[in-house]
Amino acid sequence: MNIVVRKGMMKPVSARNFWQIFITSTVLTSGFAVVQTVQRISSLDVSIWRSKWILLVALFALNILLGIFVLIRLSRADDPRWVEKIEALTDFARLSNPVKKSLGIFLILLGFSLFWIFRFFIFSRALPQVAPIFWVFLWAGLIQSFGLKLLSAHKWHIAFAFLVVAHGIIYQIYASLNVVSAYPFSIGYSEASRHYYASMFRAELLYRLDLPFPFLHPTRYMLLSLPFWVNGLPLWFHRLWQAILWFLLTGTSSILLARRLKLNGWAAFFVAAWAYVYFLQGAVYYHLHVCVILILAGVSSRNFWRSLIFVMLASFWAGMSRVNWFPVPAMLAIAIYILETSLKDKGWRYWAAPFAYGALGLIVAALGQIFYIQISGNADVKNFGSSFTSDLLWNRLLPNDIFSGVIIGVLFVSAPLIVSLAQMLRGKFPHIHPLRWLALLGLILLLLLGGLVVSVKIGGGGDLHNIDAYLVMLALIATTFFAGNVQSEDGRQLARGEISAWVIAAALLIPLTYAIPRVGSFYRYDSTAARKDIQTLQRYAETSSGEVLFVTERQLFTYGELKNIPMTPEYEQIELMEFAMSGNRAELEKFYADLSKNRFAYIIAEEQKFTLQKTGAFKEENNAWVKYVGAPILCAYKPIETLTTTNIQVFVPRPNSSKCKNPFLK
Numbered sequence: 001m002n003i004v005v006r007k008g009m010m011k012p013v014s015a016r017n018f019w020q021i022f023i024t025s026t027v028l029t030s031g032f033a034v035v036q037t038v039q040r041i042s043s044l045d046v047s048i049w050r051s052k053w054i055l056l057v058a059l060f061a062l063n064i065l066l067g068i069f070v071l072i073r074l075s076r077a078d079d080p081r082w083v084e085k086i087e088a089l090t091d092f093a094r095l096s097n098p099v100k101k102s103l104g105i106f107l108i109l110l111g112f113s114l115f116w117i118f119r120f121f122i123f124s125r126a127l128p129q130v131a132p133i134f135w136v137f138l139w140a141g142l143i144q145s146f147g148l149k150l151l152s153a154h155k156w157h158i159a160f161a162f163l164v165v166a167h168g169i170i171y172q173i174y175a176s177l178n179v180v181s182a183y184p185f186s187i188g189y190s191e192a193s194r195h196y197y198a199s200m201f202r203a204e205l206l207y208r209l210d211l212p213f214p215f216l217h218p219t220r221y222m223l224l225s226l227p228f229w230v231n232g233l234p235l236w237f238h239r240l241w242q243a244i245l246w247f248l249l250t251g252t253s254s255i256l257l258a259r260r261l262k263l264n265g266w267a268a269f270f271v272a273a274w275a276y277v278y279f280l281q282g283a284v285y286y287h288l289h290v291c292v293i294l295i296l297a298g299v300s301s302r303n304f305w306r307s308l309i310f311v312m313l314a315s316f317w318a319g320m321s322r323v324n325w326f327p328v329p330a331m332l333a334i335a336i337y338i339l340e341t342s343l344k345d346k347g348w349r350y351w352a353a354p355f356a357y358g359a360l361g362l363i364v365a366a367l368g369q370i371f372y373i374q375i376s377g378n379a380d381v382k383n384f385g386s387s388f389t390s391d392l393l394w395n396r397l398l399p400n401d402i403f404s405g406v407i408i409g410v411l412f413v414s415a416p417l418i419v420s421l422a423q424m425l426r427g428k429f430p431h432i433h434p435l436r437w438l439a440l441l442g443l444i445l446l447l448l449l450g451g452l453v454v455s456v457k458i459g460g461g462g463d464l465h466n467i468d469a470y471l472v473m474l475a476l477i478a479t480t481f482f483a484g485n486v487q488s489e490d491g492r493q494l495a496r497g498e499i500s501a502w503v504i505a506a507a508l509l510i511p512l513t514y515a516i517p518r519v520g521s522f523y524r525y526d527s528t529a530a531r532k533d534i535q536t537l538q539r540y541a542e543t544s545s546g547e548v549l550f551v552t553e554r555q556l557f558t559y560g561e562l563k564n565i566p567m568t569p570e571y572e573q574i575e576l577m578e579f580a581m582s583g584n585r586a587e588l589e590k591f592y593a594d595l596s597k598n599r600f601a602y603i604i605a606e607e608q609k610f611t612l613q614k615t616g617a618f619k620e621e622n623n624a625w626v627k628y629v630g631a632p633i634l635c636a637y638k639p640i641e642t643l644t645t646t647n648i649q650v651f652v653p654r655p656n657s658s659k660c661k662n663p664f665l666k
Helices: 015-043 053-074 081-089 097-123 130-152 156-177 191-207 218-229 235-260 265-280 286-298 304-321 328-340 347-376 381-389 406-424 434-455 465-482 501-509 512-518 527-542 573-582 585-596 619-636
Strands: 547-550 600-606 637-642 648-653
Touching (some): 015 156, 053 130, 097 130, 130 512, 156 235, 156 501, 191 235, 218 235, 218 286, 235 265, 265 465, 265 501, 286 304, 304 347, 328 347, 381 573, 406 434, 406 465, 573 585
């Protein structure tokens, strides 16, 4: 393996630099690990002083003390002995090549195994927090780096960087695959809904019904619907297909980004691998990557007409996807144009291409939405604008019960790229026209502000996926400067700026803090109990004298688990949730009318509650559901049976259900 980092991309990294960065990382991680371990043990009502976990806390504390001591010694410029001692301990030059290779392979396998052993067998469910297992990853990664160093003779920082990005890819792919299961019920709150809405594009074949296409996230469900064009594929394959979409489309965007930068060899691998893990920390959803792929593949600063065609294609897809994605393809194309084209001597003509991208992009995006609405078959067009009537929860920007806060999250994932830009651009501002700088800054800020607004809408703010377009834009701009592909006003490529090793380390390690928590056990279930639950639902449906409403778990119809039962298409769980969060009175009052008339002989839904939630995660969403859906269901219907493998209940009408009050009239 021959890894070459292009000159000028980063400052030279000495052995001292590497050990300072590594030990600092372990000290900081140890500090967070102590806090998270103590908090976790306390929450389990276990005395930390009388439990085995005190040994782990002591190990973290020892890392902090010894780490600080070593850092102090390493900081003394006139005392290189500590670096020499460390290097001497890892110098196996006298060993024969076969022995070195065998030892190197052993250390790589040992380090790789340590992470998984601690994750699944030592920490497991008792200590799922990120800092303790991240600490294990750092030290296991060092062991692997030593092994790779023996095999390839590369320096510590190259070996460790390679292993960080490689592990990031492995963890993210594993996380996408660990829900591939034949379990017939939903894995997670909205998974059943995703399968059902994807199936609506083949409703006539699957349900013998002419159903409208979904009005929420249409292009996501379009991509998920592709396996339905092959009859009879099981549920586990559809779960596998979603995993394939995640790493196929994210990987394609990452590779195309490295390709645009004209990088070769291992430099291209590093950028593509980093981009893959970086995109998934938000995460940037796979249906947005369709737009990103079209722009990265087709836009060229030297070919206006080809670029315009690809902007229009990507914008049409964005228009069918989400309103806040309307301008994204055009903005990415504008950024590429501004980065790669000088303004000198062009005057107003310089802005003709960006104006065309922006204007036509927005027009085509609007046409894309109109086109989808027309073919969707939805009677009420207002449902497509439900997000415009949703509440704004500004507290989601700050730390809360759901998340560390969108602002803190954005700063955390953005900081390495922002600081790297500041370092690369030092002294280079005069080489690019101020209007170009202003345009690039405007593009970044507009996408950031738009993402923050969408994040505070009820239903959002639980992660960073609503700032997806901002993450893509920031990565595009930062990597273009990093690769030296920005054209200065004199027509030459702007010289690459140097980035410090500390910033590079942060850019590599921070995405791992999002990847590692996703590493969990593959989903397990009791197949016999699940089969009995399906038989229970089949029995109720077959003996019903009227309609049976499945608020959730409609994938049981989709994949043939329930047979010879007509499906009621209205009032699916995600649809009702959207109505509740947006206060869609017209749609909800239809639901209340059907409840009061006992339209349904049985309702199959999750366990419902009367009481509002005062604290905890997503309390506003839960309270909207309780007020507008849960309480009305419980007023008109009562549960008579709960399934054994899931919290699904069977509800039957109560007497006098017509006396239930309309929540809008209270």
